[in-house]
Amino acid sequence: MSLPHAILTALLEKPSSGLELTRRFDKSIGFFWSATHQQIYRELNRLERDGLIHALPQPPSRGQRKEYEVLAAGRAELTRWVAENQDPKPIRDPLLLRLRAATVVGSGGLADELRRHLGLHRQQLALYEEIERHDFPAEEEADENRLQHHILRAGLSLETFWVEWLTRTLADLPPEGG
Amino acid sequence: MSLPHAILTALLEKPSSGLELTRRFDKSIGFFWSATHQQIYRELNRLERDGLIHALPQPPSRGQRKEYEVLAAGRAELTRWVAENQDPKPIRDPLLLRLRAATVVGSGGLADELRRHLGLHRQQLALYEEIERHDFPAEEEADENRLQHHILRAGLSLETFWVEWLTRTLADLPPEGG
DNA sequence: CCCTCTTTTGCACTTAGTTGCATAATGACC
DNA sequence: GGTCATTATGCAACTAAGTGCAAAAGAGGG
Known part of the structure; x- marks a missing residue:
C-alpha cells in the first residue's frame, strides 16, 4: 500500500490539486x-474519506480544481509507515524470465530486445546524471539533501547495473537464432 | 503477462503437476x-483451456495429481514472447519511497528497518553465492549454461547493490529521531 | 450568445496478484 | 474399519494497479 503514502509525501511538500500531483509524479516521486x-x-478521494487529508474550501463541483492538504492524522500515518516492518519484495523481472525461457526455446530475436533495453537504460541513466549535476552540485549538503541524494544514487546504481549487465550478456549471446 | 510464460518454461523443462510446479517455483524460477x-x-486451467498445454491421461478426479505437458502452440507462444517488445518497467520500490517520505516527516525508526533489510539482502546474496558455487563451478560452460549463469549474476549484482547502498545510506543517517 | 478546445475531475471496467478456505484422495496409525 | 495427517487441487473474495472513456467548467473565437 504505497500509493497513498506517496501522495501524502507529495502533499506535505506542497498542498496541490490532483492535476498538479499528476505532473509532480511524472518527475521526482514518479521515478x-x-x-x-x-x-x-x-x-485522493479515499484519503479524504478516511480523514487523512481534506480539500481546501473551494466550490466542490466537478471539473473544478480542488486543492488538498494533509491533516494531522495523515502526517501521523505517514510517520508510522516510514518505520514500519515491510519485507523487501523478491526480484520480479520479466526480462530475466524471458532469458530463462530462451534457454529452453532458443534466443531468436532476443538480442535485438536486449539492445533496445540497453538503449533505454542508458537514456534513463543519462537523465539521472543530469539531475545529479543540476540538483546536487557540490560538497556540503544539509541532512535532508543527503537523504535525497542517496535516493537518486539508488536510481543511478540500478541503471548502471542494467547497462553493464545487458552489455555483458549481449556480448555472450550466440550470434543469432541460438 | 508473465506468469503463464513462466509456467510454460518450467513445463518445457519437465512436465509436472501443479504441486511440483509450486515446489520448483520456490527455487529457481521463483527467484x-x-x-x-x-x-x-x-x-494451468487457463493454459489448458487456451490449448497451450494439456493434462496427461490420468483419472481427472479432484485431489489427484494431474501432469501437464506443453503443446506445440504453447512452445510457439513462448518463442514469440521471448523476442516480443516489452518496455522495462520503471523502478517501483517502497523502501525508496519511505526514504523520500523520511525527508519530510523525519527518519525516526527508519535506521532499524534499513538494518533489517541489510540483513535480509546479505542472506539472499549468500544464497546466490552458494548456488553459483554449486551450479557453475568452473571454466568451460555450454551455451545454455552461460545464459543461466548470466541470469544468476543479475541476482548477485542486484543483491550486492542493495547491500552496498544500504550500508552507505545507513552510515549517513542521523543517529536517531532525525 | 453559440461553438469548440483545453483543463480538471472522475467513473467503470479489466487485469494481476493475494488470502482464506474447501474438498477429494491416500496412506498410516490404532 | 475408523480417524487423522498429508498430499493435491481448486474456488471465491479481495486488493491494487492499469486502461478507456466521459462529463463539467472555463477560455477564446466568431
Missing part, C-alpha cells in the same frame, strides 16, 4: 513510484 | 518470478 491521474484522483 | 500454488493452478 520510483509512478501513477496515472486516474489512480491519483481515486486515492 | 525472479514468484507465485503461490493458487495462482499456478488457476493459470
Whole structure:
C-alpha cells in the first residue's frame, strides 16, 4: 500500500490539486513510484474519506480544481509507515524470465530486445546524471539533501547495473537464432 | 503477462503437476518470478483451456495429481514472447519511497528497518553465492549454461547493490529521531 | 450568445496478484 | 474399519494497479 503514502509525501511538500500531483509524479516521486491521474484522483478521494487529508474550501463541483492538504492524522500515518516492518519484495523481472525461457526455446530475436533495453537504460541513466549535476552540485549538503541524494544514487546504481549487465550478456549471446 | 510464460518454461523443462510446479517455483524460477500454488493452478486451467498445454491421461478426479505437458502452440507462444517488445518497467520500490517520505516527516525508526533489510539482502546474496558455487563451478560452460549463469549474476549484482547502498545510506543517517 | 478546445475531475471496467478456505484422495496409525 | 495427517487441487473474495472513456467548467473565437 504505497500509493497513498506517496501522495501524502507529495502533499506535505506542497498542498496541490490532483492535476498538479499528476505532473509532480511524472518527475521526482514518479521515478520510483509512478501513477496515472486516474489512480491519483481515486486515492485522493479515499484519503479524504478516511480523514487523512481534506480539500481546501473551494466550490466542490466537478471539473473544478480542488486543492488538498494533509491533516494531522495523515502526517501521523505517514510517520508510522516510514518505520514500519515491510519485507523487501523478491526480484520480479520479466526480462530475466524471458532469458530463462530462451534457454529452453532458443534466443531468436532476443538480442535485438536486449539492445533496445540497453538503449533505454542508458537514456534513463543519462537523465539521472543530469539531475545529479543540476540538483546536487557540490560538497556540503544539509541532512535532508543527503537523504535525497542517496535516493537518486539508488536510481543511478540500478541503471548502471542494467547497462553493464545487458552489455555483458549481449556480448555472450550466440550470434543469432541460438 | 508473465506468469503463464513462466509456467510454460518450467513445463518445457519437465512436465509436472501443479504441486511440483509450486515446489520448483520456490527455487529457481521463483527467484525472479514468484507465485503461490493458487495462482499456478488457476493459470494451468487457463493454459489448458487456451490449448497451450494439456493434462496427461490420468483419472481427472479432484485431489489427484494431474501432469501437464506443453503443446506445440504453447512452445510457439513462448518463442514469440521471448523476442516480443516489452518496455522495462520503471523502478517501483517502497523502501525508496519511505526514504523520500523520511525527508519530510523525519527518519525516526527508519535506521532499524534499513538494518533489517541489510540483513535480509546479505542472506539472499549468500544464497546466490552458494548456488553459483554449486551450479557453475568452473571454466568451460555450454551455451545454455552461460545464459543461466548470466541470469544468476543479475541476482548477485542486484543483491550486492542493495547491500552496498544500504550500508552507505545507513552510515549517513542521523543517529536517531532525525 | 453559440461553438469548440483545453483543463480538471472522475467513473467503470479489466487485469494481476493475494488470502482464506474447501474438498477429494491416500496412506498410516490404532 | 475408523480417524487423522498429508498430499493435491481448486474456488471465491479481495486488493491494487492499469486502461478507456466521459462529463463539467472555463477560455477564446466568431
